[in-house]
Amino acid sequence: MKFDNIIIGGGLSGLTxxxxxxEQGKKxxxxxxxxxxxxxxxxxxxxxxxxxxxxxxNPLEAIKTLPDAHPYQRVGIKNxxxxxxxxxxxxxxxxxxxSGKSDQNHFVLTPMGIMKPTWLTIDDFTRxxxxxxFPWKKAVILNFSGFLDFHTLFVQDGLKKYDVDxxxxxxxxxxxxxxxxxPSEMRSTNIAKVFDQGEDVLNEFAQKVNQLSEGFEVxxxxxxxxxxxxxVVTDLKSMINKPLVLIPAIPPSVPGIxxxxxxxxxxxxxxxxYFLGDIVEEGTFKNNRLVAVQxxxxxxxxxxxxxxxxxxxxxxSKGIVATRDKLYEPILGLDIDGDIxxxxxxxxxxxxxxxxxxxxxxxxxxxxxxxxxxxxxxLFAAGSVLGGANALKEGSGAGISxxxxxxxxxxxxx
Amino acid sequence: xxxxxxKEYDVIIIGGGVTGAGxARDCAMRGLSVLLVERHDFATGATGxxxxxxxxxxxxxxxxxxxxxxxxxxNMILRRIANHCVEENDGLFITLPEDDIAFQSQFVxxxxxxxxxxxxxxxxxxxxxxxxxxxxxxxAVKVPDGSVDPFRLTMSNALDARIHGAVLLTxxxxxxxxxxxxxxxxxxxxxxxxxxxxxxxxxxxxxxGGIWGHHIAKLAGVNINMFPAKGxxxxxxxxxxxxxxxxxxxxxxxxxxxxxxTICLIGTTSERIPYDQIDNMFVSRQDVDVLIRExxxxxxxLATTRILRAYAGVRPLVAADNDPSGRSISRGxxxxxxxxxxxxxxxxxxxxxxxxxxxxxxxxxxxxxxKKLAVDKQCETAEKSLPGAEKSEHPLxxxxxxxxxxxxxxxxxxxxxxxxxxxxxxxxxxYEDSLVCECEGVSIAEVKYAINELHVNNLIDLRRRTRVGxxxxxxxxxxxxxxxxxxxxxxKPGKAKDDLAxxxxxxxxxMLPITWGEGINEIQFTSWIYEGIYGLKPDNN
Ligand SMILES: Cc1cc2nc3c(=O)[nH]c(=O)nc-3n(C[C@H](O)[C@H](O)[C@H](O)COP(=O)(O)OP(=O)(O)OC[C@H]3O[C@@H](n4cnc5c(N)ncnc54)[C@H](O)[C@@H]3O)c2cc1C
Ligand SMILES: Cc1cc2nc3c(=O)[nH]c(=O)nc-3n(C[C@H](O)[C@H](O)[C@H](O)COP(=O)(O)OP(=O)(O)OC[C@H]3O[C@@H](n4cnc5c(N)ncnc54)[C@H](O)[C@@H]3O)c2cc1C
Numbered sequence: 001m002k003f004d005n006i007i008i009g010g011g012l013s014g015l016t017x018x019x020x021x022x023e024q025g026k027k028x029x030x031x032x033x034x035x036x037x038x039x040x041x042x043x044x045x046x047x048x049x050x051x052x053x054x055x056x057x058n059p060l061e062a063i064k065t066l067p068d069a070h071p072y073q074r075v076g077i078k079n080x081x082x083x084x085x086x087x088x089x090x091x092x093x094x095x096x097x098x099s100g101k102s103d104q105n106h107f108v109l110t111p112m113g114i115m116k117p118t119w120l121t122i123d124d125f126t127r128x129x130x131x132x133x134f135p136w137k138k139a140v141i142l143n144f145s146g147f148l149d150f151h152t153l154f155v156q157d158g159l160k161k162y163d164v165d166x167x168x169x170x171x172x173x174x175x176x177x178x179x180x181x182x183p184s185e186m187r188s189t190n191i192a193k194v195f196d197q198g199e200d201v202l203n204e205f206a207q208k209v210n211q212l213s214e215g216f217e218v219x220x221x222x223x224x225x226x227x228x229x230x231x232v233v234t235d236l237k238s239m240i241n242k243p244l245v246l247i248p249a250i251p252p253s254v255p256g257i258x259x260x261x262x263x264x265x266x267x268x269x270x271x272x273x274y275f276l277g278d279i280v281e282e283g284t285f286k287n288n289r290l291v292a293v294q295x296x297x298x299x300x301x302x303x304x305x306x307x308x309x310x311x312x313x314x315x316x317s318k319g320i321v322a323t324r325d326k327l328y329e330p331i332l333g334l335d336i337d338g339d340i341x342x343x344x345x346x347x348x349x350x351x352x353x354x355x356x357x358x359x360x361x362x363x364x365x366x367x368x369x370x371x372x373x374x375x376x377x378x379l380f381a382a383g384s385v386l387g388g389a390n391a392l393k394e395g396s397g398a399g400i401s402x403x404x405x406x407x408x409x410x411x412x413x414x
Numbered sequence: 415x416x417x418x419x420x421k422e423y424d425v426i427i428i429g430g431g432v433t434g435a436g437x438a439r440d441c442a443m444r445g446l447s448v449l450l451v452e453r454h455d456f457a458t459g460a461t462g463x464x465x466x467x468x469x470x471x472x473x474x475x476x477x478x479x480x481x482x483x484x485x486x487x488x489n490m491i492l493r494r495i496a497n498h499c500v501e502e503n504d505g506l507f508i509t510l511p512e513d514d515i516a517f518q519s520q521f522v523x524x525x526x527x528x529x530x531x532x533x534x535x536x537x538x539x540x541x542x543x544x545x546x547x548x549x550x551x552x553x554a555v556k557v558p559d560g561s562v563d564p565f566r567l568t569m570s571n572a573l574d575a576r577i578h579g580a581v582l583l584t585x586x587x588x589x590x591x592x593x594x595x596x597x598x599x600x601x602x603x604x605x606x607x608x609x610x611x612x613x614x615x616x617x618x619x620x621x622x623g624g625i626w627g628h629h630i631a632k633l634a635g636v637n638i639n640m641f642p643a644k645g646x647x648x649x650x651x652x653x654x655x656x657x658x659x660x661x662x663x664x665x666x667x668x669x670x671x672x673x674x675x676t677i678c679l680i681g682t683t684s685e686r687i688p689y690d691q692i693d694n695m696f697v698s699r700q701d702v703d704v705l706i707r708e709x710x711x712x713x714x715x716l717a718t719t720r721i722l723r724a725y726a727g728v729r730p731l732v733a734a735d736n737d738p739s740g741r742s743i744s745r746g747x748x749x750x751x752x753x754x755x756x757x758x759x760x761x762x763x764x765x766x767x768x769x770x771x772x773x774x775x776x777x778x779x780x781x782x783x784x785k786k787l788a789v790d791k792q793c794e795t796a797e798k799s800l801p802g803a804e805k806s807e808h809p810l811x812x813x814x815x816x817x818x819x820x821x822x823x824x825x826x827x828x829x830x831x832x833x834x835x836x837x838x839x840x841x842x843x844x845y846e847d848s849l850v851c852e853c854e855g856v857s858i859a860e861v862k863y864a865i866n867e868l869h870v871n872n873l874i875d876l877r878r879r880t881r882v883g884x885x886x887x888x889x890x891x892x893x894x895x896x897x898x899x900x901x902x903x904x905x906k907p908g909k910a911k912d913d914l915a916x917x918x919x920x921x922x923x924x925m926l927p928i929t930w931g932e933g934i935n936e937i938q939f940t941s942w943i944y945e946g947i948y949g950l951k952p953d954n955n
Pocket of ligand 1: 008009010011012013014031032033034035036037038040041042043044045046047278279280281311312313314316317318319331382383384385391396397398399401938939942943946947
């Protein structure tokens with residue numbers, strides 16, 4: 001089977017790279033073994049939230065001071081500024097409305113009731129422009145009784161810092177009796193499914209919310225709406241007679257799953273081929289070029305392409321693997337940027353900057369992956385499989401994934 | 415709840431390990447008024463950091479006859495009085511090609527002398543009854559070893575002490591011993607919760623501080639020379655073996671594989687450490703290497719089994735000779751009457767021994783206390799079952815009796831964990847049945863029961879009581895759910911956030927030496943959830 005481009009990994013990077021290539025008429029395939037980080041995401045994409053322990057106000061400015069090896073530096077500051085505008089437009093064409101500015105972080109309210117800086121936020125959630133002001137003074141937090149994955153007390157505690165008078169109310173609805181009876185069913189995706197099924201439930205729910213929130217300025221709810229379509233969220237907002245603030249629940253994330261579904265749908269509508277549940281096992285190299293990859297489901301049928309993109313994620317997605325004494329890239333045996341000495345991988349404090357978080361595939365300045373010290377001409381790496389940054393500490397996770405993947409797509413299109 | 419408690423007692427017991435809890439129970443059952451004080455939580459010393467082997471005594475049969483005889487006697491008693499804490503798995507002592515098969519007959523003879531039943535098995539038969547065993551074995555002997563859950567055993571003793579009137583204070587650290595001339599008359603405590611100092615008075619002060627007993631004795635002005643020997647262990651993610659597997663040779667490193675609940679444990683190493691290191695329980699990569707290398711000889715599948723955690727404990731041995739490994743020292747019970755030994759009355763030390771022999775240790779200590787207080791009452795702990803054991807005569811009187819019905823996963827797991835006490839876990843209501851921890855089947859009701867009745871102050875305590883966060887997911891999401899519930903019982907929710915952060919750090923400590931493969935993938939996931947999405951910090955207030 002022959003494609004123009006094959007992308008290994010169908011997370012945020014693989015999908016956005018594939019969409020951009022397909023939008024430009026490339027015949028693309030994505031091979032993805034399974035769940036990606038986007039299943040769990042908070043609803044916001046970070047560009048740069050922290051630098052040297054300090055909160056960043058203007059990510060575009062702050063990026064200039066990052067070390068040379070950082071993926072952003074390799075993309076180049078000018079390109080970053082441009083691609084940061086392009087990214088939300090690409091998402092928008094997939095039906096995902098994100099808003100925010102790359103030269104000024106806004107804030108979102110985390111499940112711990114903490115204001116966190118970020119770049120783009122999906123429109124389910126509320127953007128706060130300042131981290132020390134909550135615009136309402138009297139708030140009610142509503143939760144489904146028996147739903148343990150939303151921490152009303154933490155949110156209440158967090159909001160106290162902003163002098164907000166917060167009340168918590170739990171309520172039951174007969175539609176949830178069935179899932180409540182099975183002790184492990186009361187999870188956000190199952191609640192979302194109930195609302196996806198019919199308008200009546202949503203109507204009844206909205207009425208209840210309006211009743212319970214009488215006398216309050218704002219309603220706070222867990223983000224358990226709209227697994228397959230955004231309409232549920234839009235409808236709900238129009239039915240509730242006051243501002244609605246949604247807060248992420250314990251993952252998996254309902255808006256995250258919806259984002260994954262819509263991105264994949266967009267890719268396929270553009271003519272892309274998405275092999276779900278297939279695993280790329282190895283590659284065939286010839287003269288510093290990757291000619292084909294073999295996958296688990298395709299057996300002897302090799303998948304060939306002019307260019308390949310490795311977007312297989314970090315340790316969590318098995319894009320990088322550590323065994324007792326070895327660190328490696330498991331699919332193509334690429335060079336790794338990381339410490340050989342396994343004793344150096346981890347820091348003894350959980351909340352410290354963990355060395356392993358910086359590890360990833362080595363590339364040249366054009367994101368061509370290195371194998372045995374030499375760049376493979378037609379193999380690019382993008383997203384969290386790249387090393388050179390601790391995206392967690394920096395608050396740059398999705399930013400690195402989106403911007404490197406769009407940049408790589410441009411390299412291929414050149 | 416501790417506001418109106420008395421300041422004076424017959425006995426004050428220092429230490430909430432199994433020895434302290436067992437002694438509190440025995441004293442309370444003999445009608446004494448008892449206060450037990452523990453600096454952290456129950457079972458945070460050696461008791462919560464051991465192998466959980468219900469020794470048959472066979473391990474010591476050749477080298478230490480007295481310990482072997484004590485073990486088999488207590489083994490049989492614990493099967494009776496604490497059957498909810500014991501798994502009667504039996505054990506194998508296997509001989510590998512590299513071992514001397516001649517040791518086997520010496521071993522069997524020594525077991526016989528100590529009263530330990532043995533059965534020599536044909537290697538083929540051994541492979542059949544224990545499929546995980548190293549197939550190269552050339553000899554096998556079956557003995558009545560078992561597994562014991564140290565957390566449950568300690569809590570059952572503590573609960574029974576409370577039922578008999580004892581007062582239990584966790585988070586209370588002894589900072590000094592109050593003396594009047596040559597008599598110990600009380601303890602100076604620091605309350606870690608309130609950060610206040612408080613004194614309590616007792617006719618007899620019992621030092622049951624395990625290895626820390628050395629320091630506690632010093633506070634009283636007497637000297638006990640303790641021998642800190644650190645032992646490391648690994649917990650594997652699933653239960654490989656049905657029976658305990660030992661090497662049939664003189665006790666050595668990493669030669670016991672103990673199954674328990676859904677996991678199994680390989681241990682231990684033994685290393686002498688300086689006394690100032692007893693609170694620094696790290697496990698080195700070298701320890702991990704030895705444990706895996708030797709463990710694989712007992713059961714080859716361990717080579718590919720996921721390791722969940724590594725931890726270490728310190729054996730409370732009282733120095734006797736200069737053996738650098740601390741192994742040929744007697745595991746015997748040490749009961750010191752400091753009046754006779756040092757001229758300090760009102761102060762005794764009970765230490766040494768084993769988890770296995772805690773009851774006997776408690777009995778000997780309580781006998782001495784009764785003699786000193788001229789109380790004439792026989793010990794009954796060998797006959798009366800602990801609360802939670804099937805035939806217990808002491809149903810918990812505190813909670814309203816709710817009938818234990820149905821058999822869903824959480825109820826079954828709760829029954830495994832709390833024995834007949836599970837009936838005190840309210841249920842029947844859908845909300846209370848909701849699962850907090852999916853891998854271990856812990857419900858809201860069980861968490862609430864633990865918070866209300868089992869002296870739970872934080873998430874780490876909760877893990878010890880209910881196994882929340884002990885399963886294969888290692889607490890990724892259940893910790894957060896449990897924190898939400900704990901939050902309801904805290905005055906300040908901010909504390910629950912720090913508590914969650916501490917829990918993650920504590921768990922990290924156990925994973926650090928073994929974090930690779932699935933472990934590193936999961937820790938990355940956990941970090942993204944808690945630090946990335948939730949914005950949790952080490953200090954949240
Ligand atoms: C739990 C979690 C939550 C996060 N939340 C946020 C957030 O809220 N905001 C933010 O900015 N950042 C977040 N991040 C950071 C995150 O890394 C990036 O935002 C981004 O989503 C990563 O995308 P990716 O495509 O590079 O990698 P991934 O999402 O990891 O995707 C890699 C994909 O490759 C596939 N794959 C791997 N090996 C193979 C193979 N051999 N064959 C075929 N397919 C393969 C995997 O199955 C997976 O689908 C989060 C990370 C994690 C782990
Ligand atoms: C690695 C290892 C493996 C073992 N395996 C087994 C086994 O398989 N089977 C078996 O039977 N035995 C085993 N043992 C032995 C067994 O664990 C111990 O003998 C037993 O747990 C000791 O209990 P304890 O109550 O005396 O001491 P500890 O459990 O150490 O209790 C002492 C308590 O005192 C508290 N304390 C200390 N200082 C103060 C203070 N100032 N104020 C208040 N409280 C204080 C501590 O916090 C602690 O909770 C093992 C030991 C180790 C180290």
